[in-house]
Amino acid sequence: MSLNKDNINVLWDDITPKLYGYLIYILHDKNLAEDILQTTWLKAIQALPNFKERVGASFSSWLFSIARNECKQHWRKAGREISFDSAVHDKEEVDSKQEDKIFIDQIMTQFSESDRELIRLYYIADLPLNDIAKLLKINPVTIRVRMHRALAFAKIILKNQNYE
Amino acid sequence: MNNHKTIQDMFKSWGKNRQKIPLNNDVLKREILSKVPINFDREVSFKSSPFVWLSFTFAALAVFVLLINTTGYSNSVGSRQSIIQTESQMRFLPTSDVYKPNASNTLPYNGGELPVSDKREFLKVDYNATLRTRHIADLKNRIEIIIRGFNGRVDSSNSGDKNGYVSFAISKDNLESFKIEIKNLVGTRFYSEQTSSQNLLPAKQVIEENQRKTEKNLNDLQTERRQIVKNHNQNISFYQNGINFINTEINTLNIEYQSATVARRAEIINKISQLQTEISTIQPQIVNENKNYQTRISGIDIQIKNVQENLKTIQLQDSNLLDDVATVNGSISLNWINLWETADAYLPGPILAWIFFLAAFLTFLWYRYSIRRSYLDF
Numbered sequence: 353m354s355l356n357k358d359n360i361n362v363l364w365d366d367i368t369p370k371l372y373g374y375l376i377y378i379l380h381d382k383n384l385a386e387d388i389l390q391t392t393w394l395k396a397i398q399a400l401p402n403f404k405e406r407v408g409a410s411f412s413s414w415l416f417s418i419a420r421n422e423c424k425q426h427w428r429k430a431g432r433e434i435s436f437d438s439a440v441h442d443k444e445e446v447d448s449k450q451e452d453k454i455f456i457d458q459i460m461t462q463f464s465e466s467d468r469e470l471i472r473l474y475y476i477a478d479l480p481l482n483d484i485a486k487l488l489k490i491n492p493v494t495i496r497v498r499m500h501r502a503l504a505f506a507k508i509i510l511k512n513q514n515y516e
Numbered sequence: 517m518n519n520h521k522t523i524q525d526m527f528k529s530w531g532k533n534r535q536k537i538p539l540n541n542d543v544l545k546r547e548i549l550s551k552v553p554i555n556f557d558r559e560v561s562f563k564s565s566p567f568v569w570l571s572f573t574f575a576a577l578a579v580f581v582l583l584i585n586t587t588g589y590s591n592s593v594g595s596r597q598s599i600i601q602t603e604s605q606m607r608f609l610p611t612s613d614v615y616k617p618n619a620s621n622t623l624p625y626n627g628g629e630l631p632v633s634d635k636r637e638f639l640k641v642d643y644n645a646t647l648r649t650r651h652i653a654d655l656k657n658r659i660e661i662i663i664r665g666f667n668g669r670v671d672s673s674n675s676g677d678k679n680g681y682v683s684f685a686i687s688k689d690n691l692e693s694f695k696i697e698i699k700n701l702v703g704t705r706f707y708s709e710q711t712s713s714q715n716l717l718p719a720k721q722v723i724e725e726n727q728r729k730t731e732k733n734l735n736d737l738q739t740e741r742r743q744i745v746k747n748h749n750q751n752i753s754f755y756q757n758g759i760n761f762i763n764t765e766i767n768t769l770n771i772e773y774q775s776a777t778v779a780r781r782a783e784i785i786n787k788i789s790q791l792q793t794e795i796s797t798i799q800p801q802i803v804n805e806n807k808n809y810q811t812r813i814s815g816i817d818i819q820i821k822n823v824q825e826n827l828k829t830i831q832l833q834d835s836n837l838l839d840d841v842a843t844v845n846g847s848i849s850l851n852w853i854n855l856w857e858t859a860d861a862y863l864p865g866p867i868l869a870w871i872f873f874l875a876a877f878l879t880f881l882w883y884r885y886s887i888r889r890s891y892l893d894f
Binding site for chain 2: 356357360361364368369370372373374376377382385386389390393394397398453455456457471474475476478503506507510
């Protein structure tokens with residue numbers, strides 16, 4: 353496959369919504385998310401020749417690993433993660449399934465951070481479980497088990513709240 | 517409602533809703549694309565993947581093993597054929613001039629060429645089989661049961677962890693069904709047999725020739741004996757007639773003596789005296805004749821008895837030969853087979869080549885998978 357401007361344009365259109373949504377969710381700051389999005393892409397463009405050596409690796413997972421490193425650097429500098437407040441950070445969002453969204457956000461608060469990251473990478477970043485396993489440096493089987501447990505846990509909460 | 521499916525759908529929906537495009541997406545994209553070098557248009561090389569080379573290596577190894585094995589196989593078949601041929605030739609050559617159906621009966625064999633006019637066949641069959649199994653002792657016991665079931669005789673048997681052996685004798689009529697039974701024990705893949713046969717016509721001809729000679733000898737001796745008896749009777753009769761004639765003459769002279777003159781009586785007495793002397797000379801001859809007769813008759817009787825014994829022996833040898841032809845002597849060797857050899861038996865060609873082919877195929881699949889995944893991920 354040729355990595356020219358046209359292809360990178362296509363990749364941008366495909367990956368950026370996922371990456372930007374992911375960054376907003378974990379950073380709770382759209383401006384910061386845009387900065388890190390830009391930085392991530394720039395670093396990816398610069399490091400693209402190195403990526404060529406790693407045949408078989410997913411480009412999107414590679415991009416997400418860069419983004420995660422950027423976030424970690426930011427958190428190291430900032431000192432702590434800012435707690436999520438959708439009223440502040442996400443207030444402009446209008447969604448037809450607003451009730452679902454609120455419910456999932458409530459569930460996410462009850463997950464551990466590692467499970468939250470797993471859910472984010474799977475459902476927002478839309479990464480395959482195998483890529484998530486590589487990204488998080490966890491055994492793929494363990495990832496599947498954890499995903500299953502997280503969904504089962506969410507299902508129990510759903511049942512308890514009689515949510516339909 | 518399927519809660520699990522619903523929760524997944526809700527998460528998917530939630531994830532989709534979380535995906536956002538930056539407000540200044542076009543600006544950001546333009547900026548990023550402007551950083552892409554103009555000459556950055558190089559092909560991503562998937563040929564650097566080691567799997568494709570690994571696949572080629574395995575395939576090459578498989579072909580190499582196949583070629584080596586094929587060459588080795590043809591060589592071994594060639595040598596094997598020559599061995600079989602040699603054995604066959606040796607077997608059918610008249611290496612011994614003695615036919616030995618058993619140790620006690622031996623007959624000379626003239627070793628000459630057999631005339632083609634004699635088309636009789638007395639085929640002696642030998643059967644040898646090799647079975648490969650993982651249960652030596654069990655199989656040995658089952659073979660013995662089968663042999664006895666065919667009214668056969670087990671001559672010897674032994675079994676160990678890795679090898680076993682059974683030698684036996686069965687009727688020739690049962691050989692084919694016996695072979696099928698043995699083959700069914702392990703299946704054709706683990707069964708090999710060698711059956712050889714030899715025409716015992718030369719031995720049969722020797723026996724028949726000896727029998728003919730012996731019978732002729734016996735007839736000659738019996739004829740000779742009859743002639744001796746006849747001669748003896750004639751001689752005895754001749755002597756007895758002589759004595760009877762002399763006695764008649766003496767009686768006649770005694771009657772004449774009653775009415776004879778004195779001079780005539782003296783002549784008669786003299787004549788009777790001469791006749792009695794003549795009788796006394798005949799009687800020893802009779803005794804001598806009887807003595808000679810007894811000697812000759814006992815001698816020829818001993819000869820007849822010996823020839824009759826010889827004839828019986830020849831007839832026994834003939835019977836033994838026919839029994840031997842009707843009997844198949846065989847042996848079955850049992851060899852332990854390991855799992856590798858078992859797999860090899862089921863696969864055409866060397867198993868190592870198959871393993872290399874499989875490895876080549878798997879690595880090729882992995883190579884294809886990695887390429888496809890890389891394309892999809894891009």
